Amino acid sequence: MSYVAIKGGGRAIAGAAAVTEYLRTEQGLDNPAAEPLAIDAILHQLRHLVDRVVSEGGVYHPQFAALAVKQSLGDTLEAAFALRAWRSTRPRLSATPPLDTSRMRLIRRISSAFKDIPGGQMLGPTPDYALRLLRLELMDESPEAFRAVARDWLENCPEADLPDSFPKVLDALRAEGLLPPLGAVRDEAPFDITREPLVFPVPRSAALSTLARAETGALLAIAYSNMRGYGDVHPTVAELRVGYLPVLLPHPVTGELTEAGEVLMTECEVVAMFEADDAGGKPMFTVGYGACFGHNEVKAIAMAILDRALQKGMQDGPENPSEDPEFVLLHVDGVDSMGFASHYKMPHYVTFQSDLDRLRTTRQKSGEPA
């Protein structure tokens, strides 16, 4: 591609930044009641927006994700870009050992495979069963009413004698011999997508990391193609869980695993179509896995479907786009794809001039007026 250096736009660019900032603060014009969005308010009241940004930015930093949401005026792609830009300035200090997500401190846990699962199903916070109707009373919600809701809920909530964590549904299925056995534990480190480019074929760890950091809409769109018929995963959600995973790192002095903090995450395990064993063993269900930072169920489900679809594609060769690792993994990153789309707004004066020249030459050759 040919680009050309230009000058003369500096004042306009500075003006564009100022105008954007003007729009962010315009509410304050002649309005003494106007207040800037507090980071804490974004964190709590727009939590799913923050969750998308930590997930798509690839860094679990909810405060900076909220800041990124604020400065980008709610644009999740721009916010994820800003968070990734921040992370690129930070040194890598450590990595956790492989953590066991069965230790998640759950706030939600459901299964569509069984009505009774060990420990029980708990809906937690979900709009799944709510009417998708506008709640007009929130148009003019008073601070007093706002504060009363959580307080009243806490006062009336039931005493709970529940454990912090629960066993996994897949483990029960595996114990019955209905799932493929676990492979041997490998010594090699997982693929680090922040340090290595994707050169195909890539290991499953590269696919999982890429999908976990993918843009929700992109992931959903490709998974949806599989659901609608361009694929045959036909998943059943064995378990969908949302909760806080303790982040464990060795203590600098004792070396014992110590909790450094926790991350909110969503995890989905799907059971898919069973497969016959070519070696003559028993047929077994296939499985797919999805997980991401934050509470984002659609993303975790879509990822689990794509994980299974990609396993099939890697094993038998892709028959559908969602089974093709290169197609899926190179097109689901929000910052990559947004960047490419946005670059078309940049000056392409030379390339377009070249296109014009070729069109005129072609017309001249065919005897038409240029």
Add this chain to the structure above:
Amino acid sequence: MLLERTDWIRALTAHPAPDLHALAERLAAGCEVRLTRLPQAGLGLLQLADGAFHEAYYLGEFPLSICSLELTLADGRRAEGGAQVMADDAALARSLAILDAVLAARLPGWEAVSAQVHSGAARRDEEACRRRAVLAATRVDVALLGNVGEDENEA
């Protein structure tokens, strides 16, 4: 009873950082502080075992601050402390490392650190209680249609 050392960071970080800084500075005032790993803020990489095949992969990164140090009292007593905390705050890691050293070696003032650990753990317990309430309030009592009187059973 004092919590295990592996639970101190979780308990202490239930308190505001300025409170921890103030306590650490007070306790370290009479000590020589030798940094064995400079306080540093950066990122950690979160590695998980996937739920389907238990294969390791990286879910993403998180802010991480680290510090290790050695405290030496005027009478020659020494204590090692360290902290890795999920925060973009190297000073917080340093303060936590001081508190870790003081409490581990029962240096003067350890009772104040112990009290902070206990009150922090109590705050974490309250948080856990609220989360359990979320689960308990939404626990599903599933019955097959026709087996019982469905919704009237829940009334």
